[in-house]
């Protein structure tokens with residue numbers, strides 16, 4: 774495995790601005806904040822954060838998913854980034870209050 778953890782952050786902008794999308798809600802800023810936070814801590818060899826297209830969790834966004842655990846987060850704010858990095862990425866303790874949980878094909882939120 775190339776990376777110990779891989780963070781996929783949606784920054785998709787749906788064409789209809791009336792429909793919620795992560796790219797309209799600081800998705801790009803989240804990508805930048807994760808990249809910077811990981812690099813600042815010298816973790817960028819083991820952990821990669823990158824933008825991704827729609828994760829099909831638009832109404833719960835801004836959304837991201839971390840592998841290999843397949844832990845999803847929703848409504849992620851810029852002030853949550855350090856907590857996710859330090860708790861989940863560094864200590865393997867997911868941030869429960871931000872988690873999205875799947876129930877079959879649907880998210881429970």
Ligand code: FES
Pocket residue numbers: 783784785786787793794795796826827828829830831832834835836
């Ligand atoms: S626009 Fe981000 S999950 Fe769909």
